[in-house]
Amino acid sequence: LALIAEPAFDAILMDLQMPDIDGFEATQRILARRPDALIIAMTANAMASDREACLAAGMRDHVAKPVDLEQMVHCLRRHIVHLEPRQRAASAAPTAEPTPLDRSAALRRLGGREALY
Numbered sequence: 504l505a506l507i508a509e510p511a512f513d514a515i516l517m518d519l520q521m522p523d524i525d526g527f528e529a530t531q532r533i534l535a536r537r538p539d540a541l542i543i544a545m546t547a548n549a550m551a552s553d554r555e556a557c558l559a560a561g562m563r564d565h566v567a568k569p570v571d572l573e574q575m576v577h578c579l580r581r582h583i584v585h586l587e588p589r590q591r592a593a594s595a596a597p598t599a600e601p602t603p604l605d606r607s608a609a610l611r612r613l614g615g616r617e618a619l620y
Contacts, residue, residue, distance in 0.1 A: 516545040
């Protein structure tokens with residue numbers, strides 16, 4: 504939660520079941536500091552009532568696990584377009600050159616299983 508004080512994130516993906524604090528409590532604490540924070544529930548709780556509870560708690564959307572990448576991208580795009588132009592510009596500015604991907608090292612970490620790469 505300490506990282507949330509700075510508006511450096513376009514979106515926060517919130518799990519509902521965490522060891523020390525649940526996602527609803529974390530959302531309330533974040534929104535108390537940053538009422539404009541874009542919080543999206545990303546949880547295995549996939550019932551309509553779970554989605555309604557997330558929205559009632561101040562989360563802006565709900566994505567069920569296992570997460571479908573296309574669904575997640577669509578969800579993020581739907582909400583991030585509503586950011587103020589200065590927020591979009593600040594978040595779009597690259598902060599550093601991306602580190603090149605070492606395919607060989609990645610495959611070694613995956614035990615050579617290319618299907619997981």
